[in-house]
Amino acid sequence: MIEVQHISKKFGDRVVLNDVSMTFIQGNTNLVIGGSGNGKTVLMKCMIGLLEVDQGNILYDQRNFTVMDFKERKPVRQEIGMVFQGGALFDSMDVEENVIFPMSMFTSWSDAEKVERANFCLQKVNLPNANRLKISELSGGMRKRVAIARAIALKPKYLFCDEPNSGLDPKTSHVIDELLKEITDEFQITTIINTHDMNSVVEIGERIFFINKGQKAWEGSLDDVLQTDNQELNDFIFSSKLMKGLRK
Amino acid sequence: MFKLLAQVGKYSLFMKGLFAKPEKFSVYLRQTALEMATMAWGSIGIVALISSFLGAVVAIQSAYNLSNPFVPISAVAWVTRDSMILEFASTIICLVLAGKIGSSIASELGTMRVTEQIDALEIMGINSSGYLVLPKIVAALLVFPILVIISMFLGIAGGYIGCITAGVMTSADFRKGVIEDFIPFNVTFSLIKTVLYAFAITSVSSYQGYYTDGGALEVGRSSTKAVVYSCTLILVLDYITTQLLLA
Ligand SMILES: Nc1ncnc2c1ncn2[C@@H]1O[C@H](COP(=O)(O)OP(=O)(O)OP(=O)(O)O)[C@@H](O)[C@H]1O
Ligand SMILES: [Mg+2]
Numbered sequence: 001m002i003e004v005q006h007i008s009k010k011f012g013d014r015v016v017l018n019d020v021s022m023t024f025i026q027g028n029t030n031l032v033i034g035g036s037g038n039g040k041t042v043l044m045k046c047m048i049g050l051l052e053v054d055q056g057n058i059l060y061d062q063r064n065f066t067v068m069d070f071k072e073r074k075p076v077r078q079e080i081g082m083v084f085q086g087g088a089l090f091d092s093m094d095v096e097e098n099v100i101f102p103m104s105m106f107t108s109w110s111d112a113e114k115v116e117r118a119n120f121c122l123q124k125v126n127l128p129n130a131n132r133l134k135i136s137e138l139s140g141g142m143r144k145r146v147a148i149a150r151a152i153a154l155k156p157k158y159l160f161c162d163e164p165n166s167g168l169d170p171k172t173s174h175v176i177d178e179l180l181k182e183i184t185d186e187f188q189i190t191t192i193i194n195t196h197d198m199n200s201v202v203e204i205g206e207r208i209f210f211i212n213k214g215q216k217a218w219e220g221s222l223d224d225v226l227q228t229d230n231q232e233l234n235d236f237i238f239s240s241k242l243m244k245g246l247r248k
Numbered sequence: 249m250f251k252l253l254a255q256v257g258k259y260s261l262f263m264k265g266l267f268a269k270p271e272k273f274s275v276y277l278r279q280t281a282l283e284m285a286t287m288a289w290g291s292i293g294i295v296a297l298i299s300s301f302l303g304a305v306v307a308i309q310s311a312y313n314l315s316n317p318f319v320p321i322s323a324v325a326w327v328t329r330d331s332m333i334l335e336f337a338s339t340i341i342c343l344v345l346a347g348k349i350g351s352s353i354a355s356e357l358g359t360m361r362v363t364e365q366i367d368a369l370e371i372m373g374i375n376s377s378g379y380l381v382l383p384k385i386v387a388a389l390l391v392f393p394i395l396v397i398i399s400m401f402l403g404i405a406g407g408y409i410g411c412i413t414a415g416v417m418t419s420a421d422f423r424k425g426v427i428e429d430f431i432p433f434n435v436t437f438s439l440i441k442t443v444l445y446a447f448a449i450t451s452v453s454s455y456q457g458y459y460t461d462g463g464a465l466e467v468g469r470s471s472t473k474a475v476v477y478s479c480t481l482i483l484v485l486d487y488i489t490t491q492l493l494l495a
Pocket of ligand 1: 011016034035036037038039040041042043196
């Protein structure tokens with residue numbers, strides 16, 4: 001469980017997050033939705049400590065991450081998997097080396113064990129024979145999947161995904177959504193996904209948080225989201241013809 | 249002026265951050281070996297080419313300028329030797345390496361920054377600056393002196409070949425001149441300079457790349473800055489060390 005308590009973040013005098021509080025439950029796919037530029041990525045970066053919050057606390061299973069220094073954060077960070085918006089794969093390494101990298105850094109497993117784990121993770125993301133491919137040889141969807149494989153390599157307790165299916169075709173993005181849901185259930189991960197894709201919300205959303213202009217404007221379950229009378233959320237969800245049709 | 253001080257402060261903090269305890273020593277060691285191999289193989293060709301031509305040109309030019317009948321022609325050999333050892337092999341070669349290795353370090357780290365690879369390291373709990381930069385600095389401290397020693401030999405060899413083929417002097421004259429009044433400290437001095445240059449080039453270029461902010465355009469800018477600052481520092485260091493150690 002991750003608790004975000006009253007966090008605020010400013011850049012200069014521009015307020016990007018304003019008193020945001022959320023609780024993300026273990027074993028759930030928690031979706032953070034909101035329009036472009038409303039602060040989803042900043043929220044995620046604050047949670048994992050790539051940005052420091054100006055106010056508020058972030059608790060990983062009661063451990064207050066905000067007050068820790070770099071050294072104290074280390075053990076928590078090793079329980080975190082992160083899939084960046086652009087993948088952030090190490091392009092000096094091939095696919096297998098990318099997945100093995102966190103294991104080399106933080107475990108004393110033998111080479112055979114590492115390769116076995118890497119193969120398992122690559123199997124999970126449906127890339128069984130890609131081990132020796134270079135990062136530059138991968139398509140956008142494959143990159144996302146390798147990034148997911150790397151993120152789950154050390155069996156994380158917390159998984160963060162920043163727009164895992166932006167820029168992907170509907171079928172691949174469906175595959176990735178299902179995959180995230182599946183590993184969340186299977187390994188009882190606390191998963192947090194930033195998205196503005198309503199398909200994902202409908203398919204895998206268990207708990208949904210709506211961020212608008214740097215504030216949490218709404219939270220609820222999937223059933224609630226389609227029947228909300230929150231005006232801004234309605235505008236956001238039913239902006240497409242498809243979703244309007246769905247409501248009818 | 250204030251901006252410069254702020255930069256120096258940030259650079260010092262960056263350098264301090266490098267020396268945190270490594271996550272895994274074996275990974276650092278392997279990374280250092282890899283960097284050494286890349287640096288050595290990537291630069292040996294250009295170092296060899298430049299050194300031998302420089303040596304040949306220096307030798308022929310000094311022969312051309314040496315019209316005094318009281319100075320023996322073998323002086324050309326030790327002039328070439330001392331120029332190569334004292335200045336060309338270290339300073340000129342390191343200026344070239346600043347262009348080659350400095351820009352590649354800055355663009356590598358810059359690209360890693362803008363594609364969030366550095367962030368990815370950070371959130372894994374890895375000291376990204378230590379992991380990425382320390383192996384490069386250590387590798388340079390070990391590889392540069394070797395390259396410079398090779399450059400000294402090739403420069404003198406280039407001078408020899410240049411003199412012989414231009415018919416300036418006999419092979420025996422050159423061999424006699426080249427060992428005349430040899431001061432071993434000159435080699436030490438040159439290697440001291442090289443070590444300082446190596447540190448300056450890698451740390452400044454890493455700093456420029458590591459703190460790239462923006463996109464592909466800024467990566468290019470960082471890499472240009474890395475080369476300009478490294479070269480400037482080399483010249484300043486050259487002046488200071490020569491003042492301190494030789495004057
Ligand atoms: N490093 C930064 N410095 C200054 N402002 C920033 C910085 N990072 C983000 N912002 C600002 O914070 C706001 C929120 O950005 P953020 O990236 O969180 O949006 P987002 O909800 O993730 O959007 P998208 O869906 O397009 O990814 C934006 O207006 C952006 O300009
Ligand atoms: Mg974003």
